[in-house]
Amino acid sequence: MRIVVMPIILACIVFSWADSWGKDFLGAPVMPGGKTISSQESRLEKMYDIGYQDVLKYYQDAFKDQENVKFWDRKKETYIEDHNSRDWHSITITDHPEGTRVVLIEDSWTWIISMLFFRFMAVFAVLLALYIAMSLSGMVLSRFAANAAEKK
């Protein structure tokens, strides 16, 4: 009896560990299988020899009921971004010649700060564009008005 039960228990322990390791990176789901290209504390890169659409489907299902997770559909790539305050920031799924590549990135302040900085600069850019447009139109109209006054 012990000979039968022990391997089962051991197998359960091993598989449950492997399963949990394979399904989670900083709280983000990781599709089981595939080959790990690089694994760091803040970044995990995996390559799957299955189709891009299948991998995408896995992540779409994984985040089906989650409100603050945004999918950005790019050409041959899907960028998934977390808008909650979780430890992971993004998952990028790319249709690669060798298969489907998935890169998971840790959330960081660098992203938030740089994103805010660029958006603040973008506000400047919008108002600068208005400034240029208004200066130009003002210049042209003043010249017209001056010419009209001269003719009179």
Add this chain to the structure above:
Amino acid sequence: MTVNEILNMFYGIIYSTGIFSIGWKMAVMWAIGSTFIYLAIVKQFEPLLLLPIGFGIFIVNFPLVPLMGFTPEGRPELLQVFYRYGLEWEIIPCVIFLGLGAMTDFGALIANPKVLLIGAGAQLGVFVTFVGTILAGFTLKEAASVSIIGGADGPTTIYLTQHLAPQLLGANALAAYSYMAMVPLIQPPIMRLLTTAKERKIRMKQLRPVSQTEKIIYPIVTAGIIAILVPAVMPLMGMFMLGNLMKESGVVGRLTETAQGSLMNIVTIFLGLSVGATMNAEKFLSAKPLFIFGLGLISFAICTIGGIVTVKVMNLFLKDKINPLIGSAGVSAVPMAARVSQMVGMKYDKTNYLLMHAIGPNLAGVIGSAAAAGMLIAMFS
């Protein structure tokens, strides 16, 4: 009729009133509502909005009142109708912008377009407070909606909040309008702190006269640029510029009059009541509104700083210097912030009239806060 039957009738009458369902949280909300009514009537703080908001808070926080819920048949009740079709559908903020456009004279901004940059600099607080809001435990969308309070633009705050975090609508709107009312209290100390006596006395060149043609072209050009660069806020800016075009064209006097008068007044009533009605005791009495008021104040103060610092930086490159006191007007709050610039300036030089110069950045602030809101909306869409 037996005594029991009489008692049952009596109980029926008693239980159909709200007496037994009153809780302490409701009493707190009555006090909050009454405070805003008091501020509106006695202190005249933004009375057009704080009065209906205060009354909205007051009346929805009674038990069994059929105002903000749904009937058993599923029909929305009175204030729920106002809220749903006015705010949830984002109609009211846009109609208010139409009215504001019909009341606005962009002459000061057209005459001196470089002050547009002050309106951009004054959005600093929006982006800085975003970080603090995340640290306070809000989600990214909530952080965006709270930080826009610093832009001091009520309709923009409501529009953005409704888009990203409708659960914070009541607190955000209330904080935005409260700080708009408190501009004369919040800004002067910051203005004095960041400027020297010499800077406060800078006299600015008189603004050039602006032709009617320029005033007519301005809303069309601005609408086009905003539509291309920040399409997310076109519902607001499109209406704003339409209102202004109606006014400046001079050919639709009746429409202009309606937009800046009756229509504006009607939607203001619905806006105030609907915002107040969202402030249900169960949702409102938590730590979040306190954080929102605190972070909103910080955002507003940093926006004021951003406007003044932008002027100082611009002065490094300009031959004709700008008085940095008009930098504080880069927050929206039209025309209150411009008046504050004039008031503080007059304290140091009684013959230095800054009002017309301050109106420019003030209007730039409206566009700047809308652009900032657009950037934040685009982040999540």
